[in-house]
Amino acid sequence: xxxxxxxxxxxxxxxxxxxxxxxxxxxxxxxxxxxxxxxxxxxxxxxxxxxxxxxxxxxxxxxxxxxxxxxxxxxxxxxxxxxxxxxxxxxxxxxxxxxxxxxxxxxxxxxxxxxxxxxxxxxxxxxxxxxxxxxxxxxxxxxxxxxxxxxxxxxxxxxxxxxxxxxxxxxxxxxxxxxxxxxxxxxxx
Amino acid sequence: xxxxxxxxxxxxxxxxxxxxxxxxxxxxxxxxxxxxxxxxxxxxxxxxxxxxxxxxxxxxxxxxxxxxxxxxxxxxxxxxxxxxxxxxxxxxxxxxxxxxxxxxxxxxxxxxxxxxxxxxxxxxxxxxxxxxxxxxxxxxxxxxxxxxxxxxxxxxxxxxxxxxxxxxxxxxxxxxxxxxxxxxxxxxxxxxxxxxxxxxxxxxxxxxxxxxxxxxxxxxxxxxxxxxxxxxxxxxxxxxxxxxxxxxxxxxxxxxxxxxxxxxxxxxxxxxxxxxxxxxxxxxxxxxxxxxxxxxxxxxxxxxxxxxxxxxxxxxxxxxxxxxxxxxxxxxxxxxxxxxxxxxxxxxxxxxxxxxxxxxxxxxxxxxxxxxxxxxxxxxxxxxxxxxxxxx
Amino acid sequence: xxxxxxxxxxxxxxxxxxxxxxxxxxxxxxxxxxxxxxxxxxxxxxxxxxxxxxxxxxxxxxxxxxxxxxxxxxxxxxxxxxxxxxxxxxxxxx
Numbered sequence: 001x002x003x004x005x006x007x008x009x010x011x012x013x014x015x016x017x018x019x020x021x022x023x024x025x026x027x028x029x030x031x032x033x034x035x036x037x038x039x040x041x042x043x044x045x046x047x048x049x050x051x052x053x054x055x056x057x058x059x060x061x062x063x064x065x066x067x068x069x070x071x072x073x074x075x076x077x078x079x080x081x082x083x084x085x086x087x088x089x090x091x092x093x094x095x096x097x098x099x100x101x102x103x104x105x106x107x108x109x110x111x112x113x114x115x116x117x118x119x120x121x122x123x124x125x126x127x128x129x130x131x132x133x134x135x136x137x138x139x140x141x142x143x144x145x146x147x148x149x150x151x152x153x154x155x156x157x158x159x160x161x162x163x164x165x166x167x168x169x170x171x172x173x174x175x176x177x178x179x180x181x182x183x184x185x186x187x188x189x
Numbered sequence: 190x191x192x193x194x195x196x197x198x199x200x201x202x203x204x205x206x207x208x209x210x211x212x213x214x215x216x217x218x219x220x221x222x223x224x225x226x227x228x229x230x231x232x233x234x235x236x237x238x239x240x241x242x243x244x245x246x247x248x249x250x251x252x253x254x255x256x257x258x259x260x261x262x263x264x265x266x267x268x269x270x271x272x273x274x275x276x277x278x279x280x281x282x283x284x285x286x287x288x289x290x291x292x293x294x295x296x297x298x299x300x301x302x303x304x305x306x307x308x309x310x311x312x313x314x315x316x317x318x319x320x321x322x323x324x325x326x327x328x329x330x331x332x333x334x335x336x337x338x339x340x341x342x343x344x345x346x347x348x349x350x351x352x353x354x355x356x357x358x359x360x361x362x363x364x365x366x367x368x369x370x371x372x373x374x375x376x377x378x379x380x381x382x383x384x385x386x387x388x389x390x391x392x393x394x395x396x397x398x399x400x401x402x403x404x405x406x407x408x409x410x411x412x413x414x415x416x417x418x419x420x421x422x423x424x425x426x427x428x429x430x431x432x433x434x435x436x437x438x439x440x441x442x443x444x445x446x447x448x449x450x451x452x453x454x455x456x457x458x459x460x461x462x463x464x465x466x467x468x469x470x471x472x473x474x475x476x477x478x479x480x481x482x483x484x485x486x487x488x489x490x491x492x493x494x495x496x497x498x499x500x501x502x503x504x505x506x507x508x509x510x511x512x513x514x515x516x517x518x519x520x521x522x523x524x525x526x527x528x529x530x531x532x533x534x535x536x537x538x539x540x541x542x543x544x545x546x547x548x549x550x551x552x553x554x555x556x557x558x559x560x561x562x563x564x565x566x567x568x569x570x571x572x573x574x575x576x577x578x579x580x581x
Numbered sequence: 582x583x584x585x586x587x588x589x590x591x592x593x594x595x596x597x598x599x600x601x602x603x604x605x606x607x608x609x610x611x612x613x614x615x616x617x618x619x620x621x622x623x624x625x626x627x628x629x630x631x632x633x634x635x636x637x638x639x640x641x642x643x644x645x646x647x648x649x650x651x652x653x654x655x656x657x658x659x660x661x662x663x664x665x666x667x668x669x670x671x672x673x674x675x
Contacts, residue, residue, distance in 0.1 A: 397596065
């Protein structure tokens with residue numbers, strides 16, 4: 001079993017951390033994992049990509065991810081400048097931080113799950129330097145939408161990444177997103 | 190307690206320096222090496238690692254500081270990449286000539302100009318003549334293991350040479366993957382306290398590496414060559430010892446994969462050697478007899494292993510992640526040189542791929558293998574050196 | 582004092598040089614001019630001792646200079662630095 005995930009975000013949003021926490025969660029469940037960034041010009045606000053692989057056996061592959069099974073999008077406006085569906089498998093799933101519906105995002109024909117991760121962050125006052133932290137919640141949404149990792153594993157990984165009060169808040173965000181994510185292809189929406 | 194972690198090769202290099210009980214680290218930051226020394230700085234700051242961290246103003250200073258430290262009798266470590274390694278160049282010669290067992294992690298990055306932060310092997314391979322032992326890793330675990338093995342090897346009195354443990358930038362350095370960290374007490378049993386062939390002593394002062402006339406210089410250089418030959422013999426011994434204690438092995442100087450009955454063997458270095466195994470499996474499923482061999486130790490060059498590998502193989506194809514301008518890929522040249530004295534030699538094709546971090550996938554390797562097999566059947570190679578997927 | 586090696590196997594791993602007095606032989610024979618000290622003019626300022634590049638001047642108990650003519654190369658720096666011109670450079674006899 002091999003699942004490949006691509007994460008889209010903007011510099012500073014924690015896309016790389018999201019990949020690492022996701023990998024940790026899968027590792028807790030006994031999977032072999034990889035998590036890595038694609039480094040381009042690094043600056044806050046620039047589009048960045050990070051990747052994760054979850055496998056049932058040790059991985060020999062070191063090249064980049066071209067045909068992900070899942071795409072996670074941390075920024076609600078990124079889809080306008082980046083083709084988040086590039087290479088995505090036909091039955092792949094996009095998990096997106098947005099208040100909108102798939103039809104409004106130009107993602108018809110794709111299996112999309114949405115959650116207002118920004119809203120959750122603002123609700124919980126989960127901010128860093130004034131900006132909402134969306135990576136912990138999006139991983140909760142991913143767990144529910146994909147079924148690839150259990151919520152408990154993500155929560156454990158989150159608490160191991162952020163300690164103390166920050167850990168608790170991030171974990172709460174994860175839980176809320178897990179509850180609130182909508183899988184539009186399931187007839188939920 | 191042995192524990193499994195999920196971490197980057199850079200952090201694991203830091204863990205290895207700590208596990209090896211390194212006492213002095215002198216380093217200058219450069220992408221993609223930075224997190225190696227940041228990790229070590231964290232360890233030193235927290236007291237977890239009993240070492241002196243010297244913040245120097247350049248990589249050249251880093252290497253000469255390491256030379257000074259090693260000369261006072263302490264285990265020394267540093268790390269760098271690309272331009273930083275090049276900046277150290279004259280000091281690299283000095284370190285090996287002084288016979289100091291310094292270990293350095295080289296996080297491979299393409300040389301500028303043009304500027305690049307992405308991986309290829311041009312940085313460390315352009316230093317192949319400096320008298321440093323060179324290891325090339327294909328995964329995170331190997332980086333950790335080889336740093337420990339490097340100290341054991343380099344501090345052997347039959348060696349007393351410095352070593353580079355090379356790992357590709359981003360592909361390994363920044364990629365989180367699982368790895369096993371053995372128990373410290375077991376590492377201490379494997380790696381005894383620091384030893385070197387000479388040591389500065391304020392009670393008995395002398396200086397090292399002074400002027401040597403033409404009457405004796407050649408002999409000092411011959412001794413370095415001898416040490417390299419000794420290293421060639423000792424590397425598998427150290428690896429076996431390590432394997433027995435900790436359970437990981439990589440198959441010696443050249444890691445072979447399905448080469449026994451192969452018509453074509455792909456020769457690689459670094460992580461391409463790992464993806465090549467996936468290509469081999471796919472090709473074998475199609476009934477094609479292909480194997481791959483990853484050269485793990487570039488200096489000393491595994492001449493005997495290459496000669497042995499070439500027996501009964503119809504074709505060798507090397508994949509070089511670097512080029513020696515005006516000639517060809519480094520691996521291609523040295524493989525050919527190793528085989529020159531043999532009566533029967535396989536056909537040979539050299540491929541240049543992955544420069545400046547251009548991704549090399551298992552599919553690409555499969556494609557190269559199929560081209561090579563076509564030439565094998567024709568009995569003639571179309572081009573001795575081919576650049577892969579070059580834009581028109 | 583370590584003996585000079587005769588065979589390759591006698592070599593240390595890297596050349597090591599121990600400090601010795603006069604490892605290049607008695608360099609006093611290089612002189613054309615020798616420094617002569619006028620001890621009544623000498624103010625014991627020890628500048629000649631500080632500046633001698635070959636460390637052939639010893640600072641005596643009373644701070645006056647003693648020159649080791651076995652090794653003094655006659656460079657004249659001590660004479661040049663002496664603030665009261667107590668040292669003069671004199672042509673060596675054949």
